[in-house]
Amino acid sequence: MAVFLINDKQVHSYEQLLAEINGSQSYYPLYKQPDLFLYFSNLIKALSSNVPLILLDADLNANEIGGVDESRMNVAETLPVKGEITIEEVIAAVQNSSSQITIFTSGTTGQPKKVVHNVQNLTRSVRQGEKYNGQIWAYAYNPTHMAGLQVFFQTFMNQNTLVNVFNKSRSEVYELIECQKVTHISATPTFYRLLLPFEKEYPLVQRVTLGGEKSDSKLYDNITKIFPSAKINNVYASTEAGSLFAAKGDAFQLPEKLRNKFKIVDDELLIHRSLLGQSDNFRFEDDYYHSGDLIEWVDEEKGLFRFKSRKNELINVGGYKVNPEETERAILNIAGVLQALVYGKANSILGNVLCAEVKIEEGSELTELGIRNILKEQLQDFKIPRRIKFVNTFSLTRTGKIKRS
């Protein structure tokens, strides 16, 4: 049987995965697990048994997510008894699963939003068939996030191989691409930027997919140099809706059969509720959800468009969405802090780097490192400002609000 996952020099076969699924009668409904094999095994177990699952980042702090009962975390529950099944039967069971999967997204008003998806939402863009056989995918996303789930399902449902390169250094990534004969890569533009500059060609890579952030033509040119045989394409997937659009060159196309599920109002993309997961935090207007993504038409007749920017104030840091208010609140909770402003500063590596201006009480001995260490106890790393400046005054807007520029 094919290799399922290569993770930190450990090779896990589909046979091993199957043994894990057939050999255990329990799973973890609320699972925080840094080991990718255990994490995926649990995911497949839950889905193939039609039971619900909540996916948590391995480095998430409990106070970052509301409504999650910590005492249930990593506590096993018994699964309904079923006989031994083959890997094909497991894949079919996952495809037809009635499980509800809960994931979290950065909210616009504070705590991460809980979004409940059915499996069909998450596998909408999975392509299967003979021509997908034998692919080897570099796995470059966080496994609990939408993009990571998309790549996982695409590979798993075709019994392809995943090679974990998430959070690996540049030389490790190249080594894995070369030694494991990677054919497909799906990652954020930040991931590809870190592979620059061009030093060597990797001709085995057939497809390179970019998602998550805006990318530029300079990056495309460089990717073409490194992966000369690869076709490059873009994906748009959101935590709210999963994968929605196919890329056409540097633009996206509304799929023909879903055309009536979208509206554009004041340049903003509105998505019909039937395409979304479920969340108490979604606000609908006439059954349409405001995506916050501003677009411009390339060809309205054909449904071709480009993304311009975001409407809300979430800051995109290397593909992670940061709500500046959440970080500001955490800073304001620190003794000695009077006022805080968190903003994104344009950066050639991450797109934006998170920065803060902080006003502290006179006599307070808070330092940048001190503040960051306190924040570490409460926030995931990407939400912590990488530069903190101590100021006496903030630049205010005319309405008296603190300016965020």
Next chain:
Amino acid sequence: MEQKVLSIINEIRKAKNLAILEKLNVEDNLRNNLEFTSFDLAELTVKIEDEFDVDIFEDGLVNTIGEIYAKLG
């Protein structure tokens, strides 16, 4: 200039609980030797820009300490 770069790099390493460095070598690789992630590199660019008004990553990535010195030199 080299002392300032060293102190910025140590500041970043300290926040990651990595050992403070006595000195930098021109061949030190930011990612492989100094164990910098993309977030650390972003922090480095911001802090170097604050100090020297130069975006060291503006036209492609730099890999070594020597390349940083060259950009600032």
